[in-house]
Amino acid sequence: MTEAITYAYAVARDADGSLEEVLPGLPGVGDASVHLVRVEPDDDVVVAVSAVPEQDFQEAALRAHLEDLDWLESVARAHNHVIDALAAHTTVLPLRLATVYLDDERVRLMLQTRREAFAGRLTALAAQVEWGVKIYVEAPERAASPADLPAEAGLSPGRAYLSHRRAQRHAREDVYRGASQAAERIESAARVHAVDRVQHRPQQGELAGGPGENVINDAYLVPLQHAQSFRADVLQAGEGFPGVRVEVTGPWAPYSFATPADVESMKRVVP
Structure with a gap:
């Protein structure tokens, strides 16, 4: 048995x-x-x-x-x-x-x-719930090989490739800059409703939950009466940034805020 x-x-x-x-x-x-x-x-x-x-x-x-x-x-x-x-x-x-x-x-x-x-x-x-807020960066794909690039007037294949890589790098920098700006706007909007915030490590691989690179993975503690306003305002704050995707999940039980500060983390196995 x-x-x-x-x-x-x-x-x-x-x-x-x-x-x-x-x-x-x-x-x-x-x-x-x-x-x-x-x-x-x-x-x-x-x-x-x-x-x-x-x-x-x-x-x-x-x-x-x-x-x-x-x-x-x-x-x-x-x-x-x-x-x-x-x-x-x-x-x-x-x-x-x-x-x-x-x-x-x-x-x-x-x-x-x-x-x-x-x-x-x-x-x-x-009477409080948890909302998850994730920001993803969908950066431009890496440059193709010189042979696969369309010819640019007056440029050799090698110079065309370098020009393409330079433009791509600038586009990538613009996307990450937009993600940083989106994060600031979202945090400002969230503070209006939330009473606490936990910053989790960005997720990778299958845990990321969608296309792109997860760069922000936050949890907010929000009073029930502000729950839907929180979601709407956060999503609105994240609009208008090309290549940046904002995902809001919840409301959940307060997983990220459950452990009392003066209590050691629960052990998985207690002898």
Whole structure:
């Protein structure tokens, strides 16, 4: 029989006990049933958890799984689905993907130790959502070989090639200059609505999520009443820059703002 450990999705506030009504039929990782862990039966700060096979989340196995994009996508979808279901009803602090404990009791002890910090962060994030803002640069393609370039009057193929490369370099510089200007305008527009900002590392490869080079990858914390105005103003601020594409995603649970400043990052595996 496969041993089970506890997978933790998020810390949440359950002031009136209504989250219990959300859980029936809510599938977690591996379609496991999700339940809540509390320090005391009437405590309003809870952790949403489910059971997962220990063999899949041991350190060596987990490292291997994280290289398996199909497995990783399946876990990430389930993880985010649980968080989104909770966030539709209350304030949540999403935990990192693949945060696991040996059992529910270990989760309860963690919550008991950090409850005050979690409660303070839940209060601070109430009625606020996260928006993601990414800026992409779609720079001109690299120059073709001299033989593939059209002839320019009075220029040898070599000089034509150098002229083409020079023009291309200037065009590329113009695009990046436009991206910098767009970033300044977007930040200014975002500040009108947002109460906090986190600057993430630009994404590369498959994580970039679209054509072009991701040069800005920011997250903003925005009060619910400003959510749609934030999106509209940011998109408008990013208009008019050739070769620059702005992507606004959300609203999300406050993933980038969840961890209290005085609490160390959650470990993926707690012995």
